[in-house]
């Protein structure tokens with residue numbers, strides 16, 4: 001163990017194991033997670049060391065090799081795809097595997113939208129991996145605007161079949177994960193036409209490749225869309241369907257029927273699978289940010305640079321600016337952890353309501369999941385980049401471990417609903433509740449009795465240590481943004497603009513409003529979660545400091561908003577800033593111990609900068625020696641160099 005990290009750990013004021021169990025849910029959950037991880041990490045198939053030295057084709061092939069190994073493991077250990085154990089294993093593989101859309105979207109869509117008969121037919125095939133499917137919704141011409149999708153499924157009464165067609169270049173399916181080379185089936189989102197009339201988007205199960213030799217079936221043109229920023233293991237694909245016939249029974253009909261069309265009670269029930277992934281992404285954002293801050297904090301405790309006082313080269317973690325960059329990332333990771341827990345609870349509740357036939361709650365679930373998906377992925381993407389830059393030059397090396405997960409995570413701002421679009425969706429629900437406060441759910445309870453308070457009850461640094469006081473600040477900021485935007489919308493429509501144009505004209509303010517609301521929700525949920533959890537008093541002291549930092553940092557970051565509302569004044573902002581400095585000092589002593597409590601295995605982080613032992617420089621040198629350019633003392637391309645050097649061009 002490198003001395004600097006040992007020293008850091010010795011001065012921690014709380015028990016790391018207690019926080020590990022708290023974040024995992026219990027001691028048993030921690031044990032189980034570690035057991036699952038060890039099965040993967042002790043298996044050489046899941047190696048990552050040459051990840052950046054092999055071609056795209058090899059990366060894809062490795063992805064399938066890992067898939068086979070993972071499936072094998074699940075069979076041996078009797079782990080089901082819809083279990084928490086599988087979700088943990090999936091994360092621990094460190095890479096998205098080519099079949100992951102099958103597990104997270106294809107099977108859930110059949111489960112959620114199939115009739116009992118359809119589930120009996122398709123689920124055993126899909127769960128036993130006799131067929132492999134993906135979720136093919138997005139087209140080359142449209143991803144966001146689902147009503148604009150062009151793929152058609154036309155019912156042919158005489159043969160009792162649907163004829164599925166994507167006649168134009170823009171109607172090609174484009175992006176679905178695993179579609180290019182891996183999957184032989186897909187659920188296809190298509191416009192349903194029956195008896196000459198269009199009834200909008202519905203889901204159809206379509207076979208794409210032969211089950212014998214994996215060749216595309218007649219009428220199917222299919223392939224990989226080419227190299228991308230990340231997700232190199234995944235064959236995101238294109239698909240063109242030319243008069244492909246599928247049986248009537250292949251339309252997923254739990255909520256709607258074709259032929260004599262019966263519509264679903266709520267047409268958005270067809271969008272349920274997307275909502276479930278948006279819910280998951282909130283927790284994923286926490287994991288990503290926790291991993292990034294682990295690397296950056298450990299490295300910053302080992303890295304010494306320049307001087308604060310002459311003759312003493314301190315660890316860069318002693319620089320207040322470094323703390324100001326990194327400690328809010330720790331705080332945010334924990335805030336999103338609790339937000340993720342909340343999202344899973346509300347998702348399970350709404351699912352059981354849907355099961356009992358009550359579909360009204362999906363509107364609230366859509367609103368909150370769309371907003372938090374956007375807020376947490378946006379924030380965590382920015383946070384990872386802050387952590388990377390906080391590692392200076394070495395943060396730019398692949399040895400840092402950042403690139404591998406950052407390149408994939410960047411996509412989260414776009415997939416499963418582009419973030420601006422998701423914010424605007426969440427805002428539709430927010431402004432509806434503002435107009436009809438009685439409809440406002442618990443998460444928007446402040447809209448039920450909107451009270452524009454005159455001034456913030458803060459006179460000293462102690463006042464900004466009070467949870468209720470801080471929550472009120474975020475509530476008032478949100479309320480102020482929402483009410484002024486609502487006024488703007490009203491004015492625009494009053495002076496003759498139609499509602500849609502007014503919405504577009506006010507959309508920048510709308511965006512600020514929904515972000516302020518999401519921020520309020522995260523702060524409140526964080527503090528309430530801490531209040532409900534049992535913990536020792538040393539741990540509570542640390543967790544409180546981190547939560548207070550999250551809230552005070554948020555106020556400082558958006559000081560303009562808080563001042564603009566008139567609720568806060570400049571003196572109070574200065575108290576907030578003073579409090580932040582005090583909290584940074586308080587957290588400094590425990591920073592390494594807190595990231596240790598995120599409990600990432602070195603084999604998961606794969607970072608020369610962030611390994612538990614802090615042996616940064618030896619690991620960096622080992623990494624450099626593995627560079628393919630170092631296989632020989634003189635590289636074979638010297639033939640060109642020699643000619644340049646000898647002026648024999």
Ligand SMILES: CCCCCCCC/C=C\CCCCCCCCCCCCCC(=O)SCCNC(=O)CCNC(=O)[C@H](O)C(C)(C)COP(=O)(O)OP(=O)(O)OC[C@H]1O[C@@H](n2cnc3c(N)ncnc32)[C@H](O)[C@@H]1OP(=O)(O)O
Pocket residue numbers: 091094095135137138143144145146147177268269271272274275277284287288291292362363366401402405414415416417418421425428429604605606607
């Ligand atoms: C070193 C460290 C190492 C660390 C390593 C870490 C490793 C691992 C760690 C963590 C794990 C990370 C792993 C990441 C895993 C990633 C998995 C990701 C998988 C990616 C898969 C991506 C798949 C896809 O992208 S599928 C395609 C998704 N597409 C979309 O989302 C399309 C977006 N568009 C829409 O959803 C809609 O069309 C709309 C929302 C834009 C709506 O449009 P609209 O309003 O114009 O039209 P509508 O008529 O449709 O709407 C009317 C009405 O309905 C409401 N509505 C809309 N949607 C819904 C809904 N879902 N539910 C309920 N209601 C809905 C809408 O708001 C309208 O309401 P009104 O009341 O206002 O009328």
Ligand SMILES: Cc1cc2nc3c(=O)[nH]c(=O)nc-3n(C[C@H](O)[C@H](O)[C@H](O)COP(=O)(O)OP(=O)(O)OC[C@H]3O[C@@H](n4cnc5c(N)ncnc54)[C@H](O)[C@@H]3O)c2cc1C
Pocket residue numbers: 101135136137138141142143144145174175176177231236411414415416417418419420421424
């Ligand atoms: C890695 C990755 C994996 C994916 N996997 C799948 C998959 O498995 N299956 C699948 O079906 N799809 C998949 N997709 C597609 C993805 O879901 C879409 O790209 C996403 O929904 C965004 O849609 P778009 O590309 O049409 O963006 P666009 O909507 O074209 O966005 C372009 C710009 O227009 C803006 N914009 C669009 N509409 C509005 C509006 N109403 N108001 C204001 N601004 C607006 C956006 O904010 C954005 O700035 C994947 C994408 C990626 C990157």
